[in-house]
Amino acid sequence: MNLYVLENINHTNKEQKMKIRSFRGGVHPPEEKITFSLPIQEMPLLKKVVIPLSQHTGAPAKPVVKVGDRVKRGQRIGEAQGSVSSNIHASISGKVVDIADHPHPLGPPSLAITIESDGRDEHHPSIKHNNDYFRLHPNEIREIVKEAGIVGLGGAAFPTHVKLSPPEDKWIDTVILNGCECEPYLTCDHRLMIEKTYEIIQGLKIIAKTLEVTSCYIGIEKNKRDAIRAMREEIRNEANMEVVPLKTKYPQGSERQLIEAILNREVPSGGLPLDVGVIVQNVGTALAISEAVKKGNPLIERVVTVTGKGIKNPANLRVRIGTLFQDVIDYCGGFRGKPGKMIMGGPLMGFSQYTTQVPVIKGTTGILVLPEEETEEIKERSCIRCNRCVDVCPMDISPNLIAKYASKDRFDWAREYGALDCMECGICAYVCPAKIPLVQLIKYAKAQLTRVTGGTGDTGVTGG
Amino acid sequence: MPQRLVVSVSPHIRIKGNIPRMMWDVVIALVPATIASIYFFGSKAIYIILVTTFSALITEALIQKLCKKPVTIFDGSAVVTGILLAFNLPPGIPLWMAGVGGAIAISIGKQAFGGLGHNIFNPALVARTILLISFPVVMTTWSPPRFISFDALTYATPLTALKMDNILTPLKDLFIGNVGGCIGETSALALIIGALYLLLRKHITWHIPVTFIATAGILCWLFGGAELFRGPFLFHVLAGGLLLGALFMATDPVTSPTSRSGRMIFGMGCGAITALIRLKGGPPEGVSFSILLMNAFAPLIDRFIRPRKSRVK
Ligand code: SF4
Ligand code: SF4
Numbered sequence: 021m022n023l024y025v026l027e028n029i030n031h032t033n034k035e036q037k038m039k040i041r042s043f044r045g046g047v048h049p050p051e052e053k054i055t056f057s058l059p060i061q062e063m064p065l066l067k068k069v070v071i072p073l074s075q076h077t078g079a080p081a082k083p084v085v086k087v088g089d090r091v092k093r094g095q096r097i098g099e100a101q102g103s104v105s106s107n108i109h110a111s112i113s114g115k116v117v118d119i120a121d122h123p124h125p126l127g128p129p130s131l132a133i134t135i136e137s138d139g140r141d142e143h144h145p146s147i148k149h150n151n152d153y154f155r156l157h158p159n160e161i162r163e164i165v166k167e168a169g170i171v172g173l174g175g176a177a178f179p180t181h182v183k184l185s186p187p188e189d190k191w192i193d194t195v196i197l198n199g200c201e202c203e204p205y206l207t208c209d210h211r212l213m214i215e216k217t218y219e220i221i222q223g224l225k226i227i228a229k230t231l232e233v234t235s236c237y238i239g240i241e242k243n244k245r246d247a248i249r250a251m252r253e254e255i256r257n258e259a260n261m262e263v264v265p266l267k268t269k270y271p272q273g274s275e276r277q278l279i280e281a282i283l284n285r286e287v288p289s290g291g292l293p294l295d296v297g298v299i300v301q302n303v304g305t306a307l308a309i310s311e312a313v314k315k316g317n318p319l320i321e322r323v324v325t326v327t328g329k330g331i332k333n334p335a336n337l338r339v340r341i342g343t344l345f346q347d348v349i350d351y352c353g354g355f356r357g358k359p360g361k362m363i364m365g366g367p368l369m370g371f372s373q374y375t376t377q378v379p380v381i382k383g384t385t386g387i388l389v390l391p392e393e394e395t396e397e398i399k400e401r402s403c404i405r406c407n408r409c410v411d412v413c414p415m416d417i418s419p420n421l422i423a424k425y426a427s428k429d430r431f432d433w434a435r436e437y438g439a440l441d442c443m444e445c446g447i448c449a450y451v452c453p454a455k456i457p458l459v460q461l462i463k464y465a466k467a468q469l470t471r472v473t474g475g476t477g478d479t480g481v482t483g484g
Numbered sequence: 485m486p487q488r489l490v491v492s493v494s495p496h497i498r499i500k501g502n503i504p505r506m507m508w509d510v511v512i513a514l515v516p517a518t519i520a521s522i523y524f525f526g527s528k529a530i531y532i533i534l535v536t537t538f539s540a541l542i543t544e545a546l547i548q549k550l551c552k553k554p555v556t557i558f559d560g561s562a563v564v565t566g567i568l569l570a571f572n573l574p575p576g577i578p579l580w581m582a583g584v585g586g587a588i589a590i591s592i593g594k595q596a597f598g599g600l601g602h603n604i605f606n607p608a609l610v611a612r613t614i615l616l617i618s619f620p621v622v623m624t625t626w627s628p629p630r631f632i633s634f635d636a637l638t639y640a641t642p643l644t645a646l647k648m649d650n651i652l653t654p655l656k657d658l659f660i661g662n663v664g665g666c667i668g669e670t671s672a673l674a675l676i677i678g679a680l681y682l683l684l685r686k687h688i689t690w691h692i693p694v695t696f697i698a699t700a701g702i703l704c705w706l707f708g709g710a711e712l713f714r715g716p717f718l719f720h721v722l723a724g725g726l727l728l729g730a731l732f733m734a735t736d737p738v739t740s741p742t743s744r745s746g747r748m749i750f751g752m753g754c755g756a757i758t759a760l761i762r763l764k765g766g767p768p769e770g771v772s773f774s775i776l777l778m779n780a781f782a783p784l785i786d787r788f789i790r791p792r793k794s795r796v797k
Contacts, residue, residue: 049497049499204497359489360489360490361489361490361491361492361496362489363496367494367495367496367497368494368495368496368497369494369495370494370496371494372489372490372491372492372494372496373489373491374489374491375489388496390496394497395490395496398498398502399502401502401503401556401559401600401601402599402600402601402602403601404503404506404600404601404737404738405601405737405738405740405742406506406687406737407737407742407743410742410743418742418790420742437790444494446494446495447495449495449498450495450497450498450499451499452498453499453501453502453503453505453506454502454503454601455498455502457493459493459494459495460493463493
């Protein structure tokens with residue numbers, strides 16, 4: 021295994037350097053990156069933020085403040101519970117006015133801490149610069165990342181300290197920085213790569229040091245030429261780093277597809293990137309790591325792309341966590357025309373919202389508003405077995421058949437055809453000429469299957 | 485200010501293409517062959533096409549009304565079936581018989597299985613086969629194209645001429661379509677133009693046509709001559725219904741396997757059966773039978789050839 025991996029690195033370094041790499045399947049939907057040239061703006065301080073205690077994969081944090089407490093910016097207000105969880109910090113200074121259920125962008129209302137601003141935005145004394153950061157031991161870095169409540173900022177929000185602590189028996193040799201941003205509309209990572217190039221590379225160095233790896237790649241879709249140029253310029257003196265331009269194709273930014281494109285390694289079904297010696301981090305996460313390690317800043321803000329034809333003034337905004345969508349949209353001039361759908365994230369994997377009262381959370385890559393005319397209901401017809409869904413599926417499974425069996429409640433068959441391997445990227449439903457809600461049906465099958473077997477992935481899937 | 489926001493599962497964008505667009509694109513692709521059929525067989529050809537198409541549409545509407553299902557005759561699929569059936573009929577067929585064919589195609593070939601997407605066999609070929617069994621003489625009586633003066637009664641298609649009298653029709657006539665046969669199958673040129681359009685629009689892939697034509701052609705080349713490797717390869721590719729079948733009938737997504745390799749097996753099977761019937765069977769032509777036979781195997785092929793799923797070695 022190790023030998024194989026080493027050979028592979030040499031191979032990719034030399035021979036594939038010049039050609040644009042990619043993966044099997046995928047589509048290239050209209051990019052719609054209307055905000056790509058707009059510099060990141062700071063959103064002004066607000067009177068109130070609502071900070072959910074569950075913003076990450078894993079257990080929700082436990083509140084460590086009470087109603088009436090005064091808190092400062094960066095103060096920990098929620099404590100990680102269990103091994104996969106994350107701390108939550110106050111994003112403004114002020115008074116805790118409520119700890120109660122509040123609408124959540126990813127599901128039913130859940131516990132959130134409401135803070136009313138005192139207008140001073142004072143930072144907590146725990147926030148200190150660390151000029152000696154390059155002397156830190158990997159475990160100290162992990163501790164800082166954990167303390168800072170950093171999670172994957174590409175949308176999945178998996179706690180980063182867990183990712184930075186691979187099990188002993190896994191041999192990690194490569195870090196990939198994910199700057200693909202393959203979802204249409206979204207541009208926050210693109211802007212960060214141009215405006216925060218130095219800090220992102222600092223973050224990457226910290227990650228590489230923590231994991232003790234020597235080989236780093238930065239994968240960027242080739243439609244972001246300026247970002248590729250900026251990154252290349254930044255790493256020109258780094259021997260072990262390489263910027264890899266990738267084909268503009270969705271879902272290029274998915275970890276498996278990124279690893280396939282850059283290293284030609286295949287993550288096994290039900291497995292993780294670390295099974296093939298790789299850790300993937302989003303560029304925004306790298307920036308957050310650098311901020312935390314060097315400046316002591318916990319994760320209390322992020323860049324959000326506010327976009328879509330249903331928004332008056334689309335923008336890339338640096339927003340404090342807990343800011344309500346309503347406030348963000350108001351700042352961007354409000355809706356243009358009648359809003360049809362408001363989506364957190366991109367159009368292919370994002371979550372549509374029923375209220376503007378949901379807060380920005382750590383995983384909010386974008387707020388996309390589609391006007392009413394873009395959300396017309398589409399007529400569903402029967403499957404004509406055209407196979408387009410299968411051709412585009414990056415996981416090489418059969419969306420058409422999984423959906424067919426899911427609608428007949430034959431979940432054993434749905435699993436046979438790969439239901440549990442689906443990463444819900446959405447392109448099967450995107451291309452289907454019969455407009456069958458494939459992802460919905462596959463999600464349904466997955467939910468049923470994981471309920472029955474209790475597993476999430478590798479449940480004896482067989483294939484030909 | 486309360487807004488009414490639509491909530492739904494991702495993805496939130498869809499491609500513009502849909503089934504009606506696909507079907508109408510197929511209709512467009514059939515236009516060159518339609519023009520060729522009128523050119524070579526006169527106005528009779530257009531009457532046959534109109535009759536089968538309207539009969540298919542009316543049958544579809546009637547059955548859907550009777551079964552209280554939504555009427556979907558504007559999705560173009562019945563039009564495609566109607567035109568393809570007409571293409572598979574001899575120019576001398578009485579119009580009422582063509583009408584019956586259209587009704588059979590939709591009722592027995594399509595709606596009996598549950599409508600679009602559920603049929604196992606190509607509806608047009610089901611109808612053609614039933615007509616062939618019911619009216620064998622009419623269905624195998626060929627009149628020559630307008631530009632050949634010939635005794636109509638003894639006129640033979642290129643394949644029959646080869647089988648019975650060992651006469652090889654000139655390739656140029658075969659390519660242009662100036663030969664006898666079903667109204668839509670004779671002009672290789674027109675069919676290829678249409679198929680290129682479908683390929684360009686990505687409605688079909690090369691897998692079935694190429695494997696189908698290559699297998700049939702190569703087998704006929706190997707075994708179709710006086711000795712091995714002496715068969716008339718190009719003649720067999722251009723003659724009869726091979727191109728019509730391989731480009732437009734076997735590529736019907738509903739009745740062919742879904743995977744690429746499955747489609748290649750399907751195409752090879754069609755080609756092999758076609759060659760077998762042409763060289764050894766009773767009737768001179770075997771394209772329709774080969775496609776129908778392989779239609780029956782399509783679900784089985786799909787059962788065994790599935791997309792590769794990533795898994796641990
Ligand atoms: S089946 Fe799953 S992984 Fe495949 S295209 Fe559909 S959503 Fe993506
Ligand atoms: S894309 Fe839609 S119509 Fe085509 S095979 Fe898949 S589910 Fe069926």
